[in-house]
Amino acid sequence: MQTLHTSPSSAVPPSLQAVLELFENDLAHLKFPDLDRAVLAACAERVEAQAAALRQAEAALLATREALQDSLDALQHKCQRALAYARIYAEDDVELLGRLDAVEIVRARGPRSVSSVPTSGGPRSDLPTRGRRGRRSPGADDPLFLSPSTPEASTSQAA
Secondary structure, eight states, X not given: OOOOOOOTTXXXXXXXXXXXXXXXXXXXXXXXXXXXXXXXXXXXXXXXXXXXXXXXHHHHHHHHXXXXXXXXXXXXXXXXXXXXXXXXXXTTOHHHHHHHHTOOOOOOOOOSSGGGSOOSSSOOTXXXXXXXXXXXXXXXXXXXXXXXXXXXXXXXXXX
């Protein structure tokens, strides 16, 4: 005969556990058509088995989400570095530099559910954007860009 040992951490709700306990003890001798202690115990065991499978699936999902976040973080870091290198490369190409400056990299956060992972390769317009410092344009009075023949250049170089 099957017996079901329920515990406080059981997936079987307390009200159903009470019925199972009654049929395990006081009502163990009762048999109804297609329903007795063994049928109830088998159903409860299926509930526990499915709950265990769910816990395993959730643990696997959590591990996969963490791995996805790690991959997103690594990709973000590499893209930030790639943009930095590309900006140096494009210093003399105003058009390319403008396109590079238009790219805003936001903090990559893992999706909360599988359905939020984009299936297309296009940009995600639903991601929040964060302000980014733009390139500072050299000012007319910036000592780095003054010609040596101007009076400001000679005074700033002397300082």
